[in-house]
Amino acid sequence: MLFTLSNDRRKADTMQFGIFSVGDIAPDPTTGYTQSEAERISNLVRIAQRADEVGLDVFALGEHHNPPFVPSSPPTLLAHIAALTKRIILSTSVTLITTNDPVKLAEDYAMLQHVAKGRLDLMVGRGNTVPVYPWFGKDIRQGVALALENYNLLHRLWREDVVDWEGSFRTPLQGFTSTPRPLDDVPPFVWHGSIRTPEIAEQAAYYGNGYFANNVLAPNFHFKPLVDFYRDRFEHYGHGRREDAIVGLGGQAFIAKRSQDAVAAFRPYFEEYPIFRGSSLDDYMARTPLSVGSPQEVIDKTLTFQEGFGDYQRQLFSLDGLALPVEVALEQVELLGTEVVPVLRAEMAARRAPGVPDAPTHASLVTAKYGDADPRQPRPNPNRGDNLSGASPYQDSDPDSPARFPLAA
């Protein structure tokens, strides 16, 4: 087979564990120190590398376009991280499917999938920053429709060599080919992230894609109705049983060997962070998915997610933000990878119902598509003199769907 993917640690009936970051910057309340953008970007790379080294499965980056967040261009940063890591799957949390042109998303993430040798999936969502819409020339009142229509197009661009398309939010496409074609002609797996919108969960279910609930900043099991909705519709569309639906959950953690040390160290970062000002840490620990404590306490709380939401495929933790110094963030990643996740892997596998699928990886999707056969490797036809390859962009493109575009003058 032509692709290579080191995937040895992930065996049947295990799930994926990782971290997700929005790359936020804030003054450290204990020292007053604020990381520069340059420092935070470098530190994100170090955190991703450490996550890879300690055996975590996923590093995801949340696209933002405003200070104090640095990840405006996740594909760029993830491509760099891909070159410095070996096993970890790179992902997003989220890629804005509303304000990015789906044509550019198809190209950027296919390229990233190639350079990451398949260690890539992505999560599409609407984000939560209102002014992003006008910054990118979009109308927020159309946010849900933008998300749905743009993904419908992205889905086709990664599956059809030649796309004719017309929608409400961008110019029509005639005979368009998104390049490069996905690695092994297998598109990156897509998760749809949503915290309140059944239409987004419906779209995930319709396509048999994953559904991710960020599972932070809200009461315990607040997202269960949407997860259940997605599971029911996944089954409705014939992708499998509702238990087979591909569910991902977030979470937030701060870990120390001793419980009281975790709370004492975390408290100033929590209490001074803008979105938590005026909130009570103890209340958040009791009423939301936030875990602050010993590895065992984080393990116990995370096991309640499996109990409440059903068997699921991916667990991501937010633990590098809130102005934590990079040394602390790196230690968090290490504690998660060495003290928490190994136990969770074993415990969750033991509790898992038989037959529940793993989260798709590039390797599993290639096998599903080709079995033991070699994957397709599209080879373009020559330039016909006008920077186009004519009606058939690749040597093996489907002759029944030729490109039709206006003749060059």
Added chain:
Amino acid sequence: MTIPPNPTSDPIETNAAGAPVRLVVVSAGVSDPSTTRLLADRTAQKAIDLLREAGRPTTVNVIELGGLAVEIAQAIVSGFPGARLQAAIELLAGADAVIASTPVYKAGISGLFKSFVDVLDNDLLIGTPVLLAATAGTPRHAMVVDEQLRPLFAFLRALPVPTSLFAAPDDWGSSTLGDRIARAATELAVLVRSGVGASMADTAWSGYRHQFSGNATNAERSVADVDFSTDLMRLAAGGSR
């Protein structure tokens, strides 16, 4: 005559006419005794009497906002309610009628009352009959109910009764306050008995904006509640608009 101050008082047995009317009192009075609560209690008792006479047994629950003050403030900043506040929201969601009573502070309704309303779902009280009441230290605040409470409940698409109740110190010595209480309670009882609010909410429900899995009684919570014939749902299932 006042109803017992027990906050979860007095379920009255159902008769053959159906389930009892669920009346919920929201009081932002913070002293004890509180005239704001007293005004609400007298009105609630009158409404209960009228509904009973009409063959509609009624249960009353009282939400005292003073005890929820910290949770209300926390919910404003965290975006989600604590356990006791959530219980109060659920009580309101299930109400067939509401008596809302607030003191006037600094020429306006109590900030605590407004903060409580601020954390409610926008669709929690659609079509719910609401009796509006306020107390103040001077009759010069008499318009606060109509100028502040009434638009607030209009925003919530509730059904405020025509008569607003207002009581300044002088009013407590006047029999006309009792007359106004009786008039407002009558309006509330008639609205409840007519069923027009519930009928409005049920019939026009899909025309309002809702949040999936919200607190409103009619909120969509599962596949069975969701309308899949909308433009957005068609787009979600690969279709075009």
